[in-house]
Amino acid sequence: MTQWSAGAKALWGWSRQEAVGLELADLYTADGVPRHKDGHTFDAPTQITALTVEDQRVGFLVMADDGAEEQALDNALMSWLFDQFPLAISINDGEARVLRYNEAMCRLTGLSEENVRARLPTEAVPGVAAAEDVRRVRRVAATGEPETAERFVKVPGETKAHAWAADFFPLRDSARRVRAVGCAAYDYSQQYGSRERLALMSEARTRIGESLDVTGTTQEVIKVAVPRFADAVSIHLCEVIFHGDLPAPILSGPVVLRRADPPPEQAGGKPAAPVETVHPESSRIARSLAADRAELLRVKASEIDRWFGDASGPAAGLPRDESHSLIAVPIRARGLTLGLALFLRYAPAHEPFSADDLTVTEDLIARAAICLDNARRFTREHGIAEALQRTLLPHGSTSHSAVETTARYLPAGAGAEVGGDWFDVIPLPGARVGLVVGDVVGHGITASAAMGQLRTAVRHARRHRAPAG
Structure with missing residues (x-):
């Protein structure tokens, strides 16, 4: 051996001074397997190339590679993938103690990996959700079966809880034994909202229209929408609808509407009598009806009183300077405007209405409008039949x-x-x-x-x- 590289030293363990002068047989077994200085063998594919000068062989170049550099790169790539993956990921042992947090999980929980390592999630983040996570990790470790969880959680730095989903899955070794449990958490708000909107419309198809009474139909709309979709709903109809008649083809100027949902109770528990309200042409309700399209608005508590026509209604007790989310939807059937539906969100648990919510509200009210028109027609026919019968x-x-x-x-x-x-x-x-x-x-x-x-x-x-x- 005349030359010896630093890589050869790392592979065989011999220093340059020790290696120069050795024979090839000192580095390999009789079967051609590389042998370390301390005597143990290792796997390293070897290539031997003849060295020539002017067609005269002067020696051999021996090259061996145990793949350590490639393996180190692979390990680094996997580490980078774990740390930089956009989903929040944690690795827990069979007792649910934290082994690893990636960067997204640290941001999500507001905790560093050093602060949580070797601790149970309940020790770092007390609460019902963390306790359930501990039980779920232990089940996955014991059964080897993955699990999925969905929940509303308010994470550090957020003002309100929203939908999160988490996948818990076993991490197995080459012998298929469960060595740890992985958890990947992600914001599920968009998927959750889409699913809830589909469920809302499915329920609307089966529940709205059971009554052939105008007031009863409005109650069906409210029961479908509150509280899963809105915190408060109010439906205002033209007075003639309650008597079975159709309103004028064009709503212009002041608009006379009557609140179809039950008004608040008076003192003593007696329901207040329904009252017609005249909305001037300059009012928000009159302008919304004239616009003939659904509107997504931000309103303060004082404005809610004017929209709902009730100072003791949903705005009562709300901070007067906070903005809340309102959707106003004209109710149209047979090419005529029957009234206006209002959907309000003010509770902390609800996100403000989105453009998708606006579309769902339009679909919901389109169905409700058909059912309200059916109830109006029934009211009219019922009145005619009753008058005819009593006459005879x-x-x-x-x-x-x-x-x-x-x-x-x-x-x-x-x-x-x-x-x-x-x-x-x-x-x-x-x-x-x-x-x-x-x-x-x-x-x-x-x-x-x-x-x-x-x-x-x-x-x-x-x-x-x-x-x-």
Whole structure:
């Protein structure tokens, strides 16, 4: 051996002074496996190249590489990947003690890796969420099965909690034994919001429209939206809607609206009577209706009072100078504006409304508008049928030479559909009287009209003494 590099020294352990003069057999076993100075063998592929000068062989160049440099680079790359990965990652042992935090996890928790290493998460971040994380890490370590968690958490530096998701997964060695548990946490707000909006619309399709009453339909809208989507909802409709009529085609100038959701209770627990409110053309509600589009607004508590028309409503108790998130959506059906829906967020748990929320609100109110119009039409038809029925029924008492009768008609309930029920008292010859009670199958105007036809037919038959059939 005539030359010896620093790499050779690191590989075999011989210094340059010790190596010069050695034979190749001192560095390799009889089988050609590299042998260290202390006698242990190691794996290092070797290449031997002849050295020539003017076609004369003068020696050999021996090159060996154990891959340590490449392995060191691989290790560095993996370390950089762990530390610089944008998701917050931690590694915990089987008892859930922290082994490693990457930079994102340190930023997320506000703690350095040195402060948490070898400690349980509950020691560094007390709380229910951390305690559940400890139990989940221990389960994953024991079962080898990954788990996922979703929760609302307020992390250091944030003003309010929002949705986070975390994946817990086992870290196995080459023998498939669980040696540690990894955890990757990420902000889940966008996915959570999309899922909640889809769930909201799915529920709206099944729950809004069950009632054929205008006030009942507004209550269905509110129950779907509060509190999962908004902290307060108020629906204001044109007064004529409650009587089954359609409003004027164009809402211009002052607007007269009536709050369809129940107004606040008065002193003594009695509900306040519904009141029509005249909104001047310059008011925010009138301008919103005239704009004929949904609006996403930031409003203060004093403005909320004017929007909702209620000083003791959702703005009561809110700081007067804080801004809150409001969506105002015109309610349109049959090309006409029926009223205005207001959605408000003021609770700390809710983020302000976003553009996606605005789209969802428009879809929700589009469905509600159809259901409100159906309820309006039912109110109108119900009123017509009821008026027709009461016109055809006897009124007051009926005097006859043989008998005096009195009757009262009472529908089954305030919301019951008017049907074809009828009764009649028909004078007959010979001090006799005919009492008729009938029921036409069906409801509404058609049944009431059929009732009138049957009443006329029965009276005609009795007048001509036709046999009862």
